[in-house]
Amino acid sequence: MKEAQHVPPYSPLVQNGTFDWKNKPANKHSTGGIRACGFVLGELVGDRLAFDGVSASLVTYLTTQMGQATASASVKVNQWNGTAFLTSVLGGFVADAYLGRFHTILLFSSTFLLAMILLTLEVSVEQMKPCKGGGDECRALQEGFFYVAIYLAAVGAGGSKPCASAFGGDQFDEREGVHERQRKASFFNWWFVVQSSTNVIAVTLLVALQQSIGWGWGYGVPTVLLCLLLFLFAIAAPFYRYSPVLGSPLTQVARVLVVALRNSRTTLNDHCVLYEGDEIDLVKQGKVKMLHTNQFRCLDKAAIIPKKEKFEHETQGMSRWRLCSVTEVEEVKLIVRTLPIWLSLIPFSLATAQTHSLFIKQGSTVNRRVGTIEIPPASVAMFLNLTMVLFLPLYDRVLVPAVRKYTHIERGITLLQRIGVGIFIGIVGMATAALVERKRLNLAGGRPQSIEVQMSIFWLLPQYAILGLAQSFTSIGRLEFFYEQVPNSLRSLGTSMYLSSVGIANFLSSALIAIINRSTEPHPWIGRNLNSSHVDYFYWLLSALLFFELWAFLALSFWYRYKPNHHLDATL
Incomplete structure (x- = not known):
């Protein structure tokens, strides 16, 4: 007689050790899943609308409203973005060690909301504006207050970044089986779809508000939306799953x-x-x-x-x-193992940092008219995010299932393979940017930057689209990588490792621009007048850096050993 197969008893409780808002083991039916992630993604929309609305037009505000040179404004934007991403380490540490992800999101997002209110007042009220007459009369007190407000915004937005994506990942119990793990992997893809879609709105509608109606409206509208969506995120507390806080x-x-x-x-x-x-x-x-x-x-x-x-x-x-214990030692080994990967990915972030500064200034010098509509310079960045919005659903729903049949890997390809593909595409993207800039310079003929170059804005579409494709692979791949490959108790800090590499790259970009300009005097590569500069040389330099990064990354990938209790077949 055939022996009956043992079937474990059914339990309505999750198996990953998370709790509900009453500090009891979470119920798999009433907490977590898609419903909970909907509120997390809603908070992401509010956060990204406000942050991207400021980030996309900050270089424009500094150059047009405060009269700063292009190189100086680009450095300040990179430093500001760098601060926002580096602050993610602080947010990740506070979440993992003391407050938990939910309360850390509330703390830092509330700080961000306060900063947005201050910024809205700063650009709206005449007595509080940092400069008058497009930078001719800058006042020290108001200018200082402006920088305090934007850096408070950087700290608030940066501190919540790693916690929000990690908190969304916590809503899926990967021990429930393959289906739940695939849903978690899809969540990170859709996280970037929502983030990119929100960015498109920020760099089109919000930037249009800033340019046509006023900076106060451009900052005020996302501030109100951030307040509303943060409130909805907070009152949805009963639907979430919470990871235990175990101290530092x-x-x-x-x-x-x-x-x-x-x-x-x-x-x-x-x-x-x-x-x-x-x-x-x-x-x-x-x-x-x-x-x-x-x-x-x-x-x-x-x-x-x-x-x-x-x-x-x-x-x-x-x-x-x-x-x-062996487990404690192996968890430290996980951290040590990921550090070389983290370091090797900084050049990629160094290249993509230009999409928020130099790419935008390029767009400001060419013909931006489409019929009777003139595209604001900061809105050119929508090309990058539209690429991600269009490609990621195709990747998640079509490419991954098709590739999975051949590789038998749940994600289609491994995390490191996905990152490597993105770096290779990034090389092509920066080379394309260099070629397009060379054509723009030939048409400009050294004329003053105030005179429009007879070149369509759509010439910049290829470099944005290719780098958007590159980020669809590398940025999402490393977000998942650092979330999955660190100890469970360090997942907020793990996510902040991805974000901190972006922050460091922004600071390095500022330093690199300053060094190059000093080294190439009296004809700097990135001067006040882009039409007499050589930004194309700078793009070729970044393309070369990505080429060497790719080979270093491949070597590290073959050396790397995935988390031993990882559920995926993770052979490079």
């Missing part, structure tokens, strides 16, 4: 490093016994037991059971600063 995760990293250093003279061999840890204690900490790996074996010394302790149960009373 960096303490664990410090413990592993300290114990490994203390045991540095201990010899690792086959006779060493490693402390596996108490499974009940691991569950209480929200951890998943991890298998031992051979990479970074020097860290294994933190888990060696002292020779005087014959059995593992005799280690129970030992200080956690003298002995760590």
